[in-house]
Amino acid sequence: MDETVAKWLADVAIELEAEPGVDETVDAVARYARSALGCDDVGILLVSTGVIETAAATSERVRLADDLQRELGEGPCLSSLETHESYIIGDVATDDRWPKWGPRAAALGFASALSVQLFTKDRAFGSVNLFSNERDFFDDADESVAQVFARHASVALAAARQEQGLLKAIDGRKLIGQAEGILMERFNIDADRAFAVLNRYSQHHNLKLRVVAEGIVRNGQLPGTVSGTAAGS
Structure with missing residues (x-):
């Protein structure tokens, strides 16, 4: 990761911590994630009392893709939550890890995706899910940037939740x-x-x-x- 990206991520972390509440922080995470990776869409899944919800989405089709994951019980976002791993999907339509979700997500216009977990030392919050209309859009460097970004976002979300609770x-x-x-x-x-x-x-x-x-x-x-x-x- 070059110095320009590292500085930008540090600046983003400061901006996220300045957001006034959880809802505003989640929306900002989605916006900054799309800017960081240059992708077409971003969705944020959060887990609260065992319920997985779409907390933010840059388009309605992201919400539809999330709904499909919950309906079908499979998808990269759910897998990231379950395994605490990141997933790069080069071709959504043909990836055999999620054979039911993939073709239906492709029908929404998504061609590739990247999912990384939101977590802190104490708990897992959810996942950041990035989508592109191009196949093989994301690579290992994008995954590294997304993981660093997710760590910053997780800290900001934890602070926002604590402050809101207080x-x-x-x-x-x-x-x-x-x-x-x-x-x-x-x-x-x-x-x-x-x-x-x-x-x-x-x-x-x-x-x-x-x-x-x-x-x-x-x-x-x-x-x-x-x-x-x-x-x-």
Whole structure:
């Protein structure tokens, strides 16, 4: 890998980390990957709670190709997720590793492809999948660039997910605090009693504390309570 490419990848890593959220980061990964390899299309598959989803795609046919992989249970993107390997497909239509998916992907206009995994030391996120309308478009040098790019992208995605989770947790704490204040004022109780009411209602109705708090902030009181009487008081 020459110095120009290495510097460009380093700059991209900085740009990705500056994206404000997970969705924006994933979209940026797709855009930069297409620029890095000069290919026609890029798709990003992400795994969340065991579900594989197309998180970003530069065209609708990429989404259709991903749908085919999930429908048929085979394809380079799925294989990359399962084996943690990269795959170069010189001729999508004739590659016998994915005999059902290949011809149908070729019918969408794809001739060759390259799939690399998104992962960090702690977890696998998904895969970056690059497509070209030309046969034998990708070579070993492209695979090396894609792997380095994927490592940068994985770090950026991990940071975005962590930050989003922290922001959600902070928002949840604020919401619970607001709900406590409403209960304290409405029922003339202290903060400890207000939290106990929230917690008891959460457990009794098998709802997350944040959901109960959100309902109180929106409606002004716990569901099923009579104005002036705290639930369980």
